[in-house]
Amino acid sequence: MEARVKINGTIISLVKGDITLEETDAIVNAANTNLAGGGGVDGAIHRAGGPAIMEECRKIGSCPTGSAVITAGGKLKARLVIHTVGPVYRDGTHGEPDLLMSAYRSSLNLALEKGLKSISFPSISTGAYGYPVEEASKIAVSTVIEFIRQNKGFNLVRFVLFSDKDLTTYRRALEKVL
Ligand code: ADP
Secondary structure (H helix, E strand, O other): OOEEEEEOOEEEEEEEOOHHHOOOOEEEEEOOOOOOOOOHHHHHHHHHHOHHHHHHHHHHOOOOOOOEEEEEOOOOOOOEEEEEOOOOOOOOOOOHHHHHHHHHHHHHHHHHHOOOOEEEEOOOOOOOOOOOHHHHHHHHHHHHHHHHHHOOOOOEEEEEEOOHHHHHHHHHHHHHHO
16 A cells, blocks of 8 residues: 655655666666676566666766766656665665765755656665665655755655565654654
8 A cells, every 4th residue: 555645845655566677757776887788677677668678777987875866767657766775784884874865865866956856765785785675665765855855846755665565664664853
């Protein structure tokens, strides 16, 4: 079941699903610094979007952890893909929270600069990069809420979680932040 709240004119929505099917202006990819493609959501986005996305990624070259770059969406319903790089989780004392916050913020800033009205995020860093979902969800949700309190412009910011468990964890994080 979808959870949604409206803050400062922006709907924040939490759903379970496959982000490659989203129809928001942009979807966010949990990429790696080489923009080289990989497993998880990155692999799914390149498979669904076709080779044009990777061609653009090759031209861009790389993206530091905590930053974001943008490409067209190829065959995806979303017009654009924002590729951001979350931190690899070690033990939480190596700047992971700040870098994760920065990945969300960089993505939102890029979307805002491009005038986008809607954007979907996956749960950045909580797959192969090993960030505990409970901690990551708090950072994800609070960073987005802080951003939309400070910036008007988005109609919709959506989190697309890949499992019921992740959806529940993000819902709890949202309830706590409100
Ligand atoms: P990272 O390397 O940043 O940890 P992963 O892609 O390994 O990125 O995992 C991030 C999250 O994306 C995980 O919760 C994973 O289950 C989820 N995920 C994988 N495929 C999809 C998809 N098609 N749509 C949405 N989320 C997905």
